[in-house]
Structure formats: C-alpha cells, structure tokens
Amino acid sequence: MKQYETVIGLEVHIELATKTKIFCGCSTEFGGEPNTHTCPVCAGMPGALPVLNRQVVEFALKAGIAANCQINQLCRFDRKNYFYPDNPQNYQISQLYLPVCHDGWIEIETSAGKKKIRIHEMHMEEDAGKLIHDEWEDCSLVDYNRSGVPLIEIVSEPDMRSAEEVISYLDKLRCMMQYLGVSDCKLQEGSMRADVNLSVCEAGSGVWGTRTEMKNLNSFKAITRAIEAERERQIELLEMGKPVIQETRRWDDNKESSRAMRSKEDARDYRYFPDPDLPPVHISDEWIQRIRNTQPELREEKQQRYQDELGLSDYDARVLTESAHLAALFEKTxxxxxxxxxxxxxxxxxxxxxxxxxxxEPEKVCFSPKHLARLICMVEEKKVSPANAKKVFEHIFDEDTDPEAFVREHGLGIVQDADLLQRVLQKVLAENPGPLSELLGGKEKVFGFFVGQMMRELKGTASPEAVREALMEEIKKNRR
Amino acid sequence: MELSQMTALELSRNIRERKISVSDGVESVFAQIRKKEKKIHAYLDLFEEDAYKRAEQVQKGIAQGIYTGPLAGVPIAVKDNICIKGKKTTCASRILENFIPTYQAEVIDRLEQAGMILIGKTNMDEFAMGSTTETSAFGVTTNPWNTAHVPGGSSGGSCAAVAAGEAYMALGSDTGGSIRQPSAFCGVTGIKPTYGTVSRYGLVAYASSLDQIGPVGKNTEDCAALLQVIAGHDQKDSTSLRRELPKFGLTSGEDLKGMKFGVPEEYMAEGMEEGVRNTFLASLKLLEELGADVEFFSMKTTEYVIPAYYIIASAEASSNLERFDGVKYGFRAAEYKGLHDMYRKTRTQGFGKEVKRRIMLGSFVLSSGYYDAYYLKALKAKAIIKKEFDQAFEKYDVILAPVAPHTAPKLGESLKDPLAMYLGDIYTVAVNLCALPAISLPGGLDGRGLPVGFQMIGPCFGENTLIRAASAFENARGTFPSAEKGGIKI
Known part of the structure; x- marks a missing residue:
C-alpha cells in the first residue's frame, strides 16, 4: 500500500471575553433568558447602526502580537452577506480585505519535537444568534443573545500533519488566549470552535490533494476522531481511484462519521464589500507599543522563570503553568x-x-492565596501537623476558610501545653498496664503503640516528635 | 398675515411673543390638511391627537423657559424612513407596512428637545428609491402646484406637505438628490448637508455611505434654523463627524461681491428643458448683478457620475435591505413551504418593482467575478470625481447647477423608462458621491407654471457659504409665490 501524508489547516473561532458586544452595549454573558441581551443594533432593527467596541480591537491586537503577527494599521470591516435567521441583518460584519493581523506563527511541541505553525491571518467578527427548533410545535425560534458577541477567527496555514499536531496547536492557542485574558476558550460552551481543513497526498509527491472542511467539532476528542476518520475516508477514495470532492462536511460525534453539507459548486457567494457604516480602524504605533509593553508574561517565559528564579524542577514548572489561572494563584501564594x-x-x-x-477545572479554583500561604507558614511554625494541614486545606479549597480560625475552633493546633501532654501520657500509661510493663521490659515494638494511643487521645494536635520525646522521658524516668 | 403663509421662524417668533398659541400653528396645519390632503396625499400617517397634546406641553415649556429656540412650537412633518418611537415606520413599503419601532432616530430626539411638534409621516418612494414618489406602495403624492404632476422624489411627501402648507417644515433624506429634486419640483427649499453632519441613527438605510437627513422649508433661513437643530455629533452613528458647528444662518446683510461661482459647462448639454435652461441662465445673471463672478468651467467626470452612483448605491442597498426577510418584523407571506420559500415569497410580495430592480443590480455588482469590474471600479470613479470637485473648489466658492433637467413630470410618465429616470439625477448625485453640502431653492417658473429649482453646491463644511449665497439670491429674486397663490387652483 502507498504511504499517505495528511495536510491540515485550521480555522479557529475564539469568543472574546469583553463585557459588552462588538457593536453595541449589550452584555455578552453566557445564558440568560432568550432575547434579553439584545437591542435594536444586535437584533438587526431598521435604522440601527453599529459602533465598534475598542476593547475588541485591543484583544485582537494582544492575540496577534502574542502570535508574532504583522498588524494592518489600517484595517476595515466588511459585510459577509448570506440569509439565515440566526443572523438578524442577513449579513455578518467580518473582515476579509484588511484583517487586523496577518502572517504570524506559533510554536508547538509534540513527541517529535518543536515545530512552527504559521498563522495566515486573524480577523474580528460578530457571532450569530442561536436557532432553537421546537419539534413538538414544528417551528423554529431564534435567540439573539449571542448575536454580536465578538469573535476572532484565527486561520492557520496548512502546516499540520497529524491529529497530535492539531491538538497541540489548539492547546497552545487556548493556553495563550487564557494567559492574555482575551478568552476563556471553552470548547463545550462554544467559546472556542475549530473547523478542520484536511487533504491527503502520496508521501513525497509534493502534490497536494483536494481538501474538505469539517465542521461541528465540539471537543478535542471529537477533533482527533474526525481527523482520523476523514484521513481514512479520503485514502479509501483515492485507493479506489475515486476523486475527493471539495466540500464542507459535518461531523457527527455519536456516529463517529461525517456527511457532506455542501459542495464547492453550491458554495455561497458572500458578496463581501466594505461595511459603509463603519469607518476604517486606524491602529497607531503608540497603541501597538502600549500593548507590547503591557503584554502579560506568557507560559514559556513563566516556565523558565519558575526554574531559574524559584528553583522548581522542569516538570513542576511545566505543570504549574498549564493553567494561567492556577499559575497566578500559585505565584500569589x-x-x-x-x-x-x-x-x-x-x-x-x-x-x-x-x-x-x-x-x-483549574479555572474554577477560587480560594484566597493568603489562606493557603498562612497554612504553609503554620506548618513551618509547627502550629499544625502536616497531616492536619491537609484536612484544613480541604476546607480552604472548598469554602475558602481562614486556616487560623478553623484550627483554633476545631482544636487542630499542635499542643504546646506540656501539662496537657503529661496528663494524657499518664492516662494512657495507666490504662495500659500490660503494654507498659512490656515497654519497660525493653520491648521496643510497644513504643509505637503508645505513640499511636497518645496521638489518638490528642486528636493529632500534638507533633509526633513531642509525643515521642515525652514518652522517652517517661521511660527513662521509670528505668531510673 | 395669514398663519399658513408664515415661515417657521415667523410662526415661532409670534408664539414666543405670545401673539398666537402653539395650538394655533398646529390648527393651521390641520386646516390645510383637511382642505388639501385628499388631493395631495403627502402623508402616510397623521398624529393629530398627539400633536394637540404636545402643543399644550410645548406651550407650558415655552412659558417655563424650557424651549427657547427659534423653532419652538413649530409643526414639522417627517419622512417615513425616519423612526419615531411607537409610530409606524413603513418606508412606503409593503414589507414594513406594520412595523412600529421601539426606538427613535437621533434627529427626532433633537426635534423634541427644540420644542417642535410632530405632525405625521410623509410619503416617499419605496425605501427612497425613485425620483417621483410613485414607487410608494401606498399611493402617489401629487404636486401642489399642479396635481396632475408628480412632486418629485424620493422625499416627495415632505416637499409637497411644505408646499401645500400642510407643514411649516419637514425632514427629508437625500441619497442622490432626494431632498433637492422634490424641493425644486415643489418650489420649496431643501438642504443636503455635508455627509456626517446629521446622525443617520434611526434612518432606515438605503445607501449608507450616501444617505443624509436634511431640512425642507419655505426658505433658506428656515432650513438653516432646522439644520442647526438636527446637526451635531452622535456617538450612535460611527460615520457622524465631530465637526465644530457654526451658527447656521446669516451673520449680517450679505452681498456677493468677490464671491466666485463656477458652472460646469457639461451641465448645459442637450436634454435640458427650455424652461429649466432659461431660468438657470436668468439665475446666473441675477448673481452677477449681485456682484458675484460667475464663470463656466469643464467638469470632465460628469458622464461617470450616474453609473458610479447607481453601482455604489445599489450595492449598498442590496445588503441594507437583506434584513427585511419576514423573520423578525414587518410583512411575512401568508403561505410558504420551508425557510427559503418563506424568504422568496415574503420578498417577492413585500418589495415593489423598483426596489427589486436595485437589489438585483446591487447583488450583481457585488458578485464574485464582477466585484472588481463594477463595484471597485465605481469606487475608483468616485475618488476621481471627488478629486475633480476638490480642484474646482480651489477656484470657486460655490458650484452652480440646475437641480434636474426638467420640471415635475406628469404622473405616470416616468416609471415606464427607468433608465431615463436615472439620467434625470445627473445634477444631484455627484454631491452625495463626494459628501458635499448643497442647497436647492426656487429659481423661477417654467412656461407651464411649474417651479424650477436652482442648486448651489459647496465644499465639505461649506453650508454657511451656501446659506449666505442662497439668502442673497432669495432677496434679489423676491418672494417666491406659494403653490396656493402661484399654482393651479385645487
């Protein structure tokens, strides 16, 4: 059998984490009763006009600069015309001719090593609403809450060759966006969506095959499965001497297969043209410089710094920086x-x-760094035993409890009170005359038994060292 | 003086001097409406009850010193493509027959803040596409000077209402001459402001890069006062300019000594009616008598303005009108099978012929494979036309032109030959392509007693130059007769 190579490029849509929509003041919050986050602008009412939210440009620039892109300092919005009820104006405001960023790259790492994936362009656009099909009533309803939520679309060059590379690329993008604070990138909630363009060709032939575009990929697992399945489908066609048809396909993750949505012949003509309601956006040198100066530390730099400055291992630095949120929590603590x-x-x-x-998820962890920091200090100061500290931490993790107060209220602190220790010691010795005589007779094994008994009586509030010391002292006394 | 013969400024002055009440002005308008509206049909909707209620409110507001402006208490008509909250806004189209906006245009807010009284919504060509008001889905409007003739368009209802005394002033919109041409046909005055001077928020878009709302009134001073009310930056419209606004109007008794006027000689080519030509030449002479320099020059791009305009305007219109699909508001076909059939039937039944023609034309010029050849080329032509106007304004303060090659045609004559109708826009569309301000005012009457308009075009932000020149011209010309006095009795 011939050897085939898979060629993959991605179109990734990322919902930006602005408070308001791209062209009006409506909230971008996920959820909400249908059509409550709407106004004449995002509901496509006659006479309403779009006004650009500058924060969207700011976020797009942050993403573009992080991905080593060139910036179009004069960029423009274009209308993409197509009729569908989720799109209230029947055109989407997007960017075709002069996208905000272009020609960048990001570096991915797979088992085979590091590799650069080139970014063709990044552009800003508005999201559409949602259609809800009521099968019972046999009608469709539309919710425009999502209409006008800002997106950036990141178009890669066809530089990926395997599902592993694709996942690594997406992971890298997701991590980068989270570090930049421009998006939470949740695939399940649709704030990150990827379409996969894939073709196969005979290895080494240098002649690329016809590509297909795969849509409706809602998880990394679905993407991996879809890539494997599409690769096999195309190879099978070629092996049978049939052509691959250039088309858009829809992935069904339950059936683990895809079906054709539309072919190139009935591809839509979007009749793109510059939106006359929106003047071009001028991006000054100062604006770009300000963003460069205020770009947060990204994962790679952070990872290196954790090793160099904090003395962490390569492995720990890598794990701790996986989530921007957790890394921030760690640093503060x-x-x-x-x-x-x-x-x-x-x-x-x-x-x-x-x-x-x-x-x-790491993003949902929300205890106060000062609480964990205090707990760490308390262990160091021997105010709480490591074992009890773990129990205390569960409460910090769950309810953001103040460790000092919690330890006090639950009597979990290490006993500094020598009298109490003595009282408990005498009680335990008195209750166990048999083992005591064995201990005094030199049976070392029962030493552990007494330590255990005391620790139980003290509910773990004493340090084992202190208990041990008191016991040793007692034995010495009795032997004398 | 008879109330309905007063200008808006005179009316308001009398109101503010407590000589008459706000309701008196409203009543004079509704008296004219009762008398003439059956024949003229300037309005699609009237707010009689609201207007009297509002009149009382404004009367109190004037007494309390809330409304102190020169147009306080003046009744005004509004073209039906400008949204008023809670009032039907149809654009004279079946597809918006029952559309009631929950928001309103910035200009309406400004009229209300100035203490003006909204009288009703005026008829127009459907979605402002047409030059006669005959493409309205709700019947034609007739010309108050002769009801066998059209009032022009697309703001035909607004201009006819002012000409018939059915309103003291009106708002129109101008995309390719839609204020100036019906103003000329109806013997009233209209200004198309510099693009971006008046907010487009709440104006149902025809061609976004060309549309401007502007005033229609009985004379230049009235229009200047109304422009003052509606002009100004609005953050809801991204194309709205942050220009420093002058006080629109006359500073003192002006003469025209030393002012330079240019007339493109291409505008005098064949096809112009005799009556229009004679009036135009007489108007030039009058300016010269006032001490102005008037000279002919060549405007070589003249032949490209109509194709460039119709390509750009139709392209934008084809996209702007996509939102009328039967899904969210307005008309939806009664019977259909599935989504695409619903779209097709709703739009087939909801839009009139001229609107469909422009949607088809616009969709075509934006289609892949034609975009470069038509749309992009039209944009390039527009840039060249603009450059030629800029160069002309280095030499001249004002460019003079007729408004249309003919006076108001008879009803039913124009729509048979749309191309001829488009060619009638030769003197008006370049102003929109180049974002320029222009004023149309009555120059005289033709042999049939129909008004002939005279157009002055200024450089960007040159409204006050136009107002100064137009006022001087008006003074020299003498009071223009009203339709009632000068027109054929109805």
Whole structure:
C-alpha cells in the first residue's frame, strides 16, 4: 500500500471575553433568558447602526502580537452577506480585505519535537444568534443573545500533519488566549470552535490533494476522531481511484462519521464589500507599543522563570503553568508564604489532587492565596501537623476558610501545653498496664503503640516528635 | 398675515411673543390638511391627537423657559424612513407596512428637545428609491402646484406637505438628490448637508455611505434654523463627524461681491428643458448683478457620475435591505413551504418593482467575478470625481447647477423608462458621491407654471457659504409665490 501524508489547516473561532458586544452595549454573558441581551443594533432593527467596541480591537491586537503577527494599521470591516435567521441583518460584519493581523506563527511541541505553525491571518467578527427548533410545535425560534458577541477567527496555514499536531496547536492557542485574558476558550460552551481543513497526498509527491472542511467539532476528542476518520475516508477514495470532492462536511460525534453539507459548486457567494457604516480602524504605533509593553508574561517565559528564579524542577514548572489561572494563584501564594518550593509542593500535591478528585477545572479554583500561604507558614511554625494541614486545606479549597480560625475552633493546633501532654501520657500509661510493663521490659515494638494511643487521645494536635520525646522521658524516668 | 403663509421662524417668533398659541400653528396645519390632503396625499400617517397634546406641553415649556429656540412650537412633518418611537415606520413599503419601532432616530430626539411638534409621516418612494414618489406602495403624492404632476422624489411627501402648507417644515433624506429634486419640483427649499453632519441613527438605510437627513422649508433661513437643530455629533452613528458647528444662518446683510461661482459647462448639454435652461441662465445673471463672478468651467467626470452612483448605491442597498426577510418584523407571506420559500415569497410580495430592480443590480455588482469590474471600479470613479470637485473648489466658492433637467413630470410618465429616470439625477448625485453640502431653492417658473429649482453646491463644511449665497439670491429674486397663490387652483 502507498504511504499517505495528511495536510491540515485550521480555522479557529475564539469568543472574546469583553463585557459588552462588538457593536453595541449589550452584555455578552453566557445564558440568560432568550432575547434579553439584545437591542435594536444586535437584533438587526431598521435604522440601527453599529459602533465598534475598542476593547475588541485591543484583544485582537494582544492575540496577534502574542502570535508574532504583522498588524494592518489600517484595517476595515466588511459585510459577509448570506440569509439565515440566526443572523438578524442577513449579513455578518467580518473582515476579509484588511484583517487586523496577518502572517504570524506559533510554536508547538509534540513527541517529535518543536515545530512552527504559521498563522495566515486573524480577523474580528460578530457571532450569530442561536436557532432553537421546537419539534413538538414544528417551528423554529431564534435567540439573539449571542448575536454580536465578538469573535476572532484565527486561520492557520496548512502546516499540520497529524491529529497530535492539531491538538497541540489548539492547546497552545487556548493556553495563550487564557494567559492574555482575551478568552476563556471553552470548547463545550462554544467559546472556542475549530473547523478542520484536511487533504491527503502520496508521501513525497509534493502534490497536494483536494481538501474538505469539517465542521461541528465540539471537543478535542471529537477533533482527533474526525481527523482520523476523514484521513481514512479520503485514502479509501483515492485507493479506489475515486476523486475527493471539495466540500464542507459535518461531523457527527455519536456516529463517529461525517456527511457532506455542501459542495464547492453550491458554495455561497458572500458578496463581501466594505461595511459603509463603519469607518476604517486606524491602529497607531503608540497603541501597538502600549500593548507590547503591557503584554502579560506568557507560559514559556513563566516556565523558565519558575526554574531559574524559584528553583522548581522542569516538570513542576511545566505543570504549574498549564493553567494561567492556577499559575497566578500559585505565584500569589508563593509570594505571601515566602516559600515557593513548599508552595509548589502544595499545588503539585493537594491542589491538583482535589481538582482531580472533584472532577473540576483549574479555572474554577477560587480560594484566597493568603489562606493557603498562612497554612504553609503554620506548618513551618509547627502550629499544625502536616497531616492536619491537609484536612484544613480541604476546607480552604472548598469554602475558602481562614486556616487560623478553623484550627483554633476545631482544636487542630499542635499542643504546646506540656501539662496537657503529661496528663494524657499518664492516662494512657495507666490504662495500659500490660503494654507498659512490656515497654519497660525493653520491648521496643510497644513504643509505637503508645505513640499511636497518645496521638489518638490528642486528636493529632500534638507533633509526633513531642509525643515521642515525652514518652522517652517517661521511660527513662521509670528505668531510673 | 395669514398663519399658513408664515415661515417657521415667523410662526415661532409670534408664539414666543405670545401673539398666537402653539395650538394655533398646529390648527393651521390641520386646516390645510383637511382642505388639501385628499388631493395631495403627502402623508402616510397623521398624529393629530398627539400633536394637540404636545402643543399644550410645548406651550407650558415655552412659558417655563424650557424651549427657547427659534423653532419652538413649530409643526414639522417627517419622512417615513425616519423612526419615531411607537409610530409606524413603513418606508412606503409593503414589507414594513406594520412595523412600529421601539426606538427613535437621533434627529427626532433633537426635534423634541427644540420644542417642535410632530405632525405625521410623509410619503416617499419605496425605501427612497425613485425620483417621483410613485414607487410608494401606498399611493402617489401629487404636486401642489399642479396635481396632475408628480412632486418629485424620493422625499416627495415632505416637499409637497411644505408646499401645500400642510407643514411649516419637514425632514427629508437625500441619497442622490432626494431632498433637492422634490424641493425644486415643489418650489420649496431643501438642504443636503455635508455627509456626517446629521446622525443617520434611526434612518432606515438605503445607501449608507450616501444617505443624509436634511431640512425642507419655505426658505433658506428656515432650513438653516432646522439644520442647526438636527446637526451635531452622535456617538450612535460611527460615520457622524465631530465637526465644530457654526451658527447656521446669516451673520449680517450679505452681498456677493468677490464671491466666485463656477458652472460646469457639461451641465448645459442637450436634454435640458427650455424652461429649466432659461431660468438657470436668468439665475446666473441675477448673481452677477449681485456682484458675484460667475464663470463656466469643464467638469470632465460628469458622464461617470450616474453609473458610479447607481453601482455604489445599489450595492449598498442590496445588503441594507437583506434584513427585511419576514423573520423578525414587518410583512411575512401568508403561505410558504420551508425557510427559503418563506424568504422568496415574503420578498417577492413585500418589495415593489423598483426596489427589486436595485437589489438585483446591487447583488450583481457585488458578485464574485464582477466585484472588481463594477463595484471597485465605481469606487475608483468616485475618488476621481471627488478629486475633480476638490480642484474646482480651489477656484470657486460655490458650484452652480440646475437641480434636474426638467420640471415635475406628469404622473405616470416616468416609471415606464427607468433608465431615463436615472439620467434625470445627473445634477444631484455627484454631491452625495463626494459628501458635499448643497442647497436647492426656487429659481423661477417654467412656461407651464411649474417651479424650477436652482442648486448651489459647496465644499465639505461649506453650508454657511451656501446659506449666505442662497439668502442673497432669495432677496434679489423676491418672494417666491406659494403653490396656493402661484399654482393651479385645487
């Protein structure tokens, strides 16, 4: 059998995290009763006019600069005309002729090593509303809450060759956008959507095949499955001597297969032209410079700094920077605890353990760094035992509890009170005359038994060292 | 003086001096409407009850010192493509027959703040596409000077209402001459402001890059006062300019000594009616008598203005009118099978012939494969035309032109030959392509007693130059007769 190569390019839509829509003042909040986040502008009423939200340009520039793009300092909006009820004006305001950013690249890493994926362009556009088909009433309803939510579309060059590279690219983009604070990039909620352009060709032939575009990919898993399936479908066609048809296909993740939506012949003519309601956007050198100066530290730099400045291992630095949110939480905690290594250990251990155990996402972790920092200090100061600290932390993780107050109220602090220790010691010795005589007889094994008994009586509020010490002292006394 | 013969400024002055009440002005308008509207049909909707209520409010407001402006208490008519909250806004189209906006145009807010009284919505060519008001889905409007003739268009209803005394002034919109041409045909005055001077928010778009709302009135001073009310930056319209607004109007008794006027010689070519030519030449002479320099020059791009205009305007219109689809508001076909059939039937039944023609034309010039050859080329032509006007304004303060090659045609004559109708826009469309201000005012009457308009075109932001020249011209010309006095009795 011949060897085939897969050639993949992606079109990724990312919903920007602005408070208001791209051309009006309506809220972009997800959810909400249908048509409550709407106004004459985003509902396409006659006579309403769009006014550009500058924050959208700001976010697009941040993304473009992070992805090493060139900036079109004079960019413009164009109308993409097509009739569909989710689009109230029957044209979408987008950018075709002069997109805000173009010709950039990002670096991905796979098992095969590092690779640059080129970005063809990034442009700004408005999202459409949502259609709801009521099968019972046999009618369709439309909700314009999402209409006018700002998007950037990032179009890559066909530089990817496998599903692994695609996932790595998407992961990289998602991480970058989260670090920049321009989007939360949730595939399930649709704030990140990817269309896959794929073709196959005989390895080494240098002649590319006909590509198809795959839509409706709602998870990384679906994307991987769709790429594998489409690659196989195209190879099968070629092996049978049939041509691949240039078309748009829709992936059905339940059936794990795709079907054709429309071919090139009935591709729509969008009749793009510059939107006369929106003047061109001038992006000054100063604006670009200001964004460059205020760009946040991205993951790679952070990872390096964690190793160089905080002395973390390569592995820990990598894991701790996976989520921008968690990294920020870590840094704040480390700063407050003045102990980056111990803080890292807490994050690598307890924080990640609880995230996994609860099945939650790193972005949703929301305890106060000062609480964990305090807890770390309390362990260092031997005010709470490491074992109890873990229990306390669960409450911090769940309810953002103040560790100091919690330890006090629940009597979990390490006992500094020598009298109490003595009282408990005498009680335990008195209750266990048998083991005591064995201990005094030199049976070292029962030593552990007594330590355990005391710890139980003290509910873990004493340090094992203190208990051990008191016990040793008692034995010495009795032997004398 | 008879109330209905007063200008808007005179009416308001009398109101503010407590000589008459605001309701008196409203009553004079409705008296004329009762007398003439059956024949003229200037209005699509009248707000009689609201107008009297509002008159009382404004009367109090004037007494309390809330409304102090020169147009306080003046009744005004509004073209039916400008949204008024809670009032039908149809654009004279079946497809918006029952559309009631929940918001209103910026200009309406400004009229209300000036203490003006909204009388009703005026008839127009459907979506402002036409030059006669005959493409309205709700019947024709007739010319108050001779009801066998059209009032012009597309703001035919607004201009006819003012000419018939059915309103003291009106708002129109001008995309390719739609204020100036019906003003000329109806013997009233109209200004197309510099693009971006008046907010387009709430104006149902025909061609967004060319549309401007402007005043229609009995004379230049009235129009200047109304322009003052509606002009100004509006953040809801991204194409609205942050220009420093002058006080529109006369500073003192002006003469025209030393002012330079240019007349494109191409405008004198064949096809102009005798009556129009004679009036135009007489008007030039009058300016010279006032001490102005009038000289002919060549405007080589003249032959390109109509094709460039119709390509750009239709392209934008084809996209602007996509939102009328039966999904959200307005008309929807009664019976259909599925979404695409609903679109097709709704738009087939909802739009008139001229609107469909322009949607087809606009869709064609934007189609892939034709975009470069038509749309882009038209944009390039527009840039060249603009450059030639800019160069002309280095030499001349004002460019003079007729408004149309003919006076108001008879009803039913124009729509048979749309191309001929388009060619009638030769003197008006370049102004919109180049974003320039222009004024149309009555120059005289033709042999049949129909008004002939005279057009002055200024450089961008040159409204006050136009107002100064037009006022001087008006003074020299003498009071223009009203339709009632000068026209054929109805």
């Amino acid at each position: 480390a700063e407050l605890s003045q102990n980056p290594k111990k803080t890292a250990a807490w994050f690598m251990g307890e924080v990640l353990r609880l995230i996994k155990e609860y099945g939650t």
